[in-house]
Amino acid sequence: MLDACLAGDPPKELPRALLEETCGNALFRILVEGLADRFEPALCDAYAGLFAQAVAHILPEEHPAELVARYRRIRRVRPVAGRPQRVVVLSRVTLGADVAVTSVLLDAARRRFPNAELVFAGPQKNYDLFAAERDLVHALVDYPRGPLRERLAVRERLSSLLADRDTVVLDPDSRLTQLGLLPVGHEDRYHLFESRSYGAASGCPLPELAADWAAATLGVDGAKPYVALARRSDTGPYVAVNLGVGENPAKRLPDPFEEKLLAMLAGCGLPIVVDKGGSAEEAARVERAAERSGAPVAFWEGSFAGFASIIAASRLYVGYDSAGQHVAAASGVPLISIFAGFPAPRMFERWRPAGPLCQVIRVDRPDVEETLERVREALRPWAEKAAT
Numbered sequence: 420m421l422d423a424c425l426a427g428d429p430p431k432e433l434p435r436a437l438l439e440e441t442c443g444n445a446l447f448r449i450l451v452e453g454l455a456d457r458f459e460p461a462l463c464d465a466y467a468g469l470f471a472q473a474v475a476h477i478l479p480e481e482h483p484a485e486l487v488a489r490y491r492r493i494r495r496v497r498p499v500a501g502r503p504q505r506v507v508v509l510s511r512v513t514l515g516a517d518v519a520v521t522s523v524l525l526d527a528a529r530r531r532f533p534n535a536e537l538v539f540a541g542p543q544k545n546y547d548l549f550a551a552e553r554d555l556v557h558a559l560v561d562y563p564r565g566p567l568r569e570r571l572a573v574r575e576r577l578s579s580l581l582a583d584r585d586t587v588v589l590d591p592d593s594r595l596t597q598l599g600l601l602p603v604g605h606e607d608r609y610h611l612f613e614s615r616s617y618g619a620a621s622g623c624p625l626p627e628l629a630a631d632w633a634a635a636t637l638g639v640d641g642a643k644p645y646v647a648l649a650r651r652s653d654t655g656p657y658v659a660v661n662l663g664v665g666e667n668p669a670k671r672l673p674d675p676f677e678e679k680l681l682a683m684l685a686g687c688g689l690p691i692v693v694d695k696g697g698s699a700e701e702a703a704r705v706e707r708a709a710e711r712s713g714a715p716v717a718f719w720e721g722s723f724a725g726f727a728s729i730i731a732a733s734r735l736y737v738g739y740d741s742a743g744q745h746v747a748a749a750s751g752v753p754l755i756s757i758f759a760g761f762p763a764p765r766m767f768e769r770w771r772p773a774g775p776l777c778q779v780i781r782v783d784r785p786d787v788e789e790t791l792e793r794v795r796e797a798l799r800p801w802a803e804k805a806a807t
Contacts, residue, residue: 420469421453429465433472440566446473455598458765460616467491470600477571481602490600493590494613496635503535503608504585509577509593510541512562513665514723515742517545518644518749519770520591520614520629525549527633527642528589540580541595547724548746552647562595570597577603584608589636591629610636614769622765624773626748644749650728657690659733659752661726661743662705663697669760670739676787677708683795684737685714687802692729694743695720735801737794740770748772755797759785 420437423430437446451470454462467490471483506528511517521539529537539546540558549555558580563569573595581588581604588604590596592614596603599611618628630642662677664670671677684691693709695702695718702720709716719726727746730736736747736754740761747754754772759782761767771779778797782790 421450424454424462424465424469425457427461429468431468433469435476438473438476438567440568443566446567451598453762455615456761456766457763458615458619458769460619463613463616466598467600470597473567474571474597474600477568478574486600486602489602489606490611493599493606493609494611494616496617496632497610498635499531499587499610499637500607503532503587505536505538505583506532506587506589507538507540507558507581507604508589509591509595510539510545510560510562511591512541512545512594513742514545514548515745515770516591516625517541517548518646518742518745519625519772520612520644522549522644522646522749523626523629523642524589524591524612524633525552525555526645527630527637527639529555530642531637531639538580540577541593544723547649547722548727549647550649550724555647560595570594571601574601574603577601581605612636622768624771625769626773628769644745646727646731646746646749648724648728648731650725651732655690655732656734657692658684658687658735658737659692659694659726659730659743659747660684660736661694661696661730661738661741662708663694663701663741663743664739664760665741666698667760670741672757672759672782672785672787672790674708675711676790677705678711679787679791680737680794681709681712681714681716683791683798685712685716687735687798689734691716692733693718694723694726694729697723744772744777748774748777751776753801754778755794755801756780757790757794758782 454466467487471486475481475483508524511521538556538558540560542561546557560576588609590599590611592598612632626644633642634640693716730746731750736752740758744756753776756779780793
């Protein structure tokens with residue numbers, strides 16, 4: 420099905436087998452993510468036509484054609500009307516996306532409607548990235564990553580949260596709403612930033628596209644990504660490292676890249692703090708790399724928000740394409756991102772961190788020695804500046 424969509428001939432019917440509970444991983448990780456990660460407008464329409472059938476299968480009161488028609492209306496870029504009492508910004512669920520995209524909409528909404536209640540709707544771990552922001556209200560909405568029926572069950576919570584007519588909803592292509600397809604809120608007060616198609620002719624990264632959309636929708640120029648962390652790490656001369664890949668092994672380079680990377684960073688003369696990540700497998704992997712590198716490494720084991728505070732206080736951040744790079748970019752911390760495993764060039768363009776302190780190493784083929792040499796080159800101007 421994915422191949423047919425990529426070839427420009429999307430099937431008209433979604434196979435019912437994909438709606439079985441045991442096929443949830445195939446439906447989301449292969450088809451949905453495969454379509455979204457190309458950032459092609461035509462694939463947005465293919466997704467809507469197919470996934471609307473999945474939504475209607477679980478919610479029989481909905482009709483696929485009506486879901487698609489609503490989707491096309493709410494993605495139309497139009498200014499927010501009136502002065503709402505409440506603005507709800509939906510989480511994208513993934514941490515990096517909430518920094519790179521959602522925070523831009525939060526920034527614009529706060530500036531456009533300073534007297535409205537500003538609400539972040541999403542999981543606790545995502546809200547923790549903004550917990551220190553005064554007057555930002557958290558509406559807890561968890562997103563289960565199980566079968567389709569469990570994922571769509573968030574509709575009840577969202578419908579209750581967004582029921583008031585004086586509530587404006589900003590949807591940054593949220594997984595909570597299945598990228599805008601799940602009908603919640605009042606349509607005339609609902610604004611979808613279809614990040615997969617917006618600015619399709621440009622090579623701009625997502626924070627810049629989100630800022631452009633916010634200017635057109637909210638009339639606010641120059642919105643920026645940010646974090647507002649409740650926990651503050653003491654500023655110290657150290658390098659923060661995250662080697663997590665978010666369950667996508669294609670983002671990694673093969674061994675012995677990670678141990679050689681840590682050894683190279685140790686040569687800079689600063690302590691290294693490495694995040695153990697969110698799984699036992701990742702923790703064992705980074706511990707093994709640190710041991711083999713011989714580098715004196717300290718580990719962080721805890722919440723991502725806690726490690727984000729370490730990143731924000733570091734002298735340099737180094738890691739694969741992950742949430743950490745977006746925290747570093749938003750915090751004004753120099754960074755080196757090793758960006759591999761992207762299925763299409765536009766995904767690299769969209770998800771790369773951007774800014775004068777961001778050095779992004781695009782890895783088209785996983786060559787360990789070549790990539791290490793490029794990291795060494797990226798380190799040189801930083802090390803020279805740090806020495807002065």
